[in-house]
Amino acid sequence: MIQSVAIIGLGLLGGSIGLAIKANAPGIVTTGYDRDPETRAAAEKRGLVGTVCSNAGDAVAMADLVILCVPVGAMEAAARDIAGALSDHAIISDVGSSKQSVAEALAKALPGRTIIPAHPVAGTEQSGPEAGFASLFTNRWCILTPADDADPAALESLGEFWTRLGANVEIMDAEHHDLVLAVTSHIPHLIAFTIVGTASDLEEVTRSEVIKYSAGGFRDFTRIAASDPVMWRDVFLSNKSAVLEMLGRFSEDLTAMQRAIRSGDGDALHELFSRTRAIRRQVIQEGQDDDRPDFGRKDHS
């Protein structure tokens, strides 16, 4: 039973975990640390955790569960930073978007420790200590990727913890996780970053025109493309092979669409466009999105 949680990194994810604990599991004691003093001050002010500590060791010393909420590329350093201060029974977890590389980094930095990597599939384009909110994980999936020899009791405790925060818990092999998320998250982000970059580099169309007429579809891409640059750089570098594989598939399909447009093959276009509507319906049915037009961007009657 987890009674105290230390959160290392108090941005969108770390802050939301703190607030979700306060809202859903107020009996759990929370401590937190961020290496940025301004983030620590903001976290203190918003009450993201019970105690904001001025070093990572103090934050983790009494914790049953330590969650590393730092960019994937910073996991190993963050883990080394706490290695000497952890209590013997502590479970170490994280929220990183790629899991094979994190598992390796944590195993290297914390040999012999109880490590269970995790990935709550939830977020917004905002980042930093002001961005978190208590309901971020409600009805979202949290994927745990334990190693084959992971401690079953620790796995169960971590699953219970995420369930208390409102998430649905799934257990998956780290390699499969990285492939699934490459499709459902990493490639969509890469595409969004790229098209927003393409649009801003055009000479024939001004930046102002791109912004003004963004309601035609582009604005949805700008939202995703506003996500944290460091976090996403690390995701692509750490999940390289799955991302490149999926990117290859996407590029092939895009080339086929290009050919259909060039040759005027309306049937091929119509066939694809009809098929994709069905996917949308399933996303709504599964409760992973809002079915109001424009997600209620504008209230309308």
Added chain:
Amino acid sequence: MIQSVAIIGLGLLGGSIGLAIKANAPGIVTTGYDRDPETRAAAEKRGLVGTVCSNAGDAVAMADLVILCVPVGAMEAAARDIAGALSDHAIISDVGSSKQSVAEALAKALPGRTIIPAHPVAGTEQSGPEAGFASLFTNRWCILTPADDADPAALESLGEFWTRLGANVEIMDAEHHDLVLAVTSHIPHLIAFTIVGTASDLEEVTRSEVIKYSAGGFRDFTRIAASDPVMWRDVFLSNKSAVLEMLGRFSEDLTAMQRAIRSGDGDALHELFSRTRAIRRQVIQEGQDDDRPDFGRKDHS
């Protein structure tokens, strides 16, 4: 001064125009027609226009302004259908997403008539007579693309009409419009349709996994990819050259990102990802999107 408007095609756009007139310019008499009897019945029931007519000729006979709200590929046929019934002073306009091809189609079907093509840059992924709402055009841009020899008085009347519906009006050359919209709307849609198709075709990742973990970014693409298949097929076929040109630029940029990931060039990734955040800020500042995280998909404190 426009006192009566006929709307041909009573789907999302046509229906929203009818409702926006009722809300913002109740003195204007509205008539409407749709070739689908079920759509006509639904339009009657929702009161999308004052009178739903059972043929297009009746609908346009008394109208000062006729707006064709049909897929771009159906414009010419819809225009031929009303050619004999138009009053002499009627202004003919439309809401199509590509403008050079529509201008040609209307000029061909309605020689000697007062034609001013238009494109309100607004919409949702919904379609049909149940999808429209009165505030769809509020603070959205409506682009008019008059020919060089267009009647200035008619242009002014049409601009005033769209302003009364809540839109901001811009005048643009049809060729430039088609290039701008290729970037801000057509390519984003093509990419979204394609990636949703790619994801649903994978063998290694199940459809159910794609849906479950869509909150990682993919769900935004499913929204756009749920847009009307016929409308979008026609857009790509009618704006072929601008779409292929912009698709080429995007593909080059995506290849550069692919290379950066393969070679582990984190700086190149970080540079692009930082630049795209600024674009998002401008979209929000210009009032073209909502700055709540996830557009208020979930209410949160």
